[in-house]
Amino acid sequence: MEFATSNESPEEPGTETSDDARTTAVRAAQTASAVEAAFAAPAGSSWSRVSPALTLYNRLALAGVLLPATVIAGAVAGFALGAAWAVAVVVPLLAIGVAGWLTAPRARASWGYAEGRTDFYLTCGVVIRQLVVVPYGRMQVVDVTANLLEQALGIATVRLRTAATTADARIPGLSLDEATRLRDRLAARSETFSTGL
Known part of the structure; x- marks a missing residue:
């Protein structure tokens, strides 16, 4: 007597079939790809990342605020x-x-900047991702700041100020040398691309 055998296991109610799982995986990959494309560096360039010291800076700043607040609020x-x-x-x-x-x-790894031909690009954010594009000709002031903790860690923040106050951008956690070089490059390009605004 012969018995028919099948390699297919019966589906349990409420479980996804392999086709459904494959479709879900494909959609997730397409969504991730679309997100990465939306926040990609300009063509022909890649993101320059900030110093790993920004991680320690963020942790120390958080501890400096939360520890006293926790002790005082708890007491x-x-x-x-x-x-x-x-x-x-x-x-x-x-x-x-x-x-x-x-x-x-x-959070530190999310920060990146790129210098395009006519625009400066900045990306950041983990939960809410952000991509800022600032035309060189709109930059009015480029400055470098470093508080005492940043100075101790050898990092600084470069801030770009434009005619529109809502379009100001900052790049924290740059090494002091890179912050100075970036400031000089951006200042030179803002003069070259000046629109007179």
């Missing part, structure tokens, strides 16, 4: 309302601190 809530309220205040603040600490490398 006030504890004395005024009791231990349960102190815990209710401290735990969310600590969770925010841990999340910020863990995501600092990814």
Whole structure:
């Protein structure tokens, strides 16, 4: 007596078939590709990334704000309302601190800039990605700033100011040498492409 055999396993209710899973994977890949294309560097160039020291800077800045806030808020809530309220205040603040600490490398890696032929490109953001394009001719002021912590870590922020105050852009976490070179290049290009605005 012969029995018919099949390699196909019966589908369980509520599970995706392999075709559905494949289609979902293809759509996800297309969406990811479209997102990357939307935030890509200009043709013929690639993103220049900022210094890894920005990760440490962000972590130290976060700790400098959250630790005192957590201690003060916890103490006030504890004395005024009791231990349960102190815990209710401290735990969310600590969770925010841990999340910020863990995501600092990814946030640093999201920063990038590229110098196009007529425009300067800047990208940043993890949850909300952003791409800013600033024409060289619209730049009015290019400055370099570094607070005490940035100076100690050997980094600086380059800020571009344009005629439209909403279009100002900044590139944090550049090494001091690169910040100076970028400032000089952008200042020279803004004069070359000046539109008189």
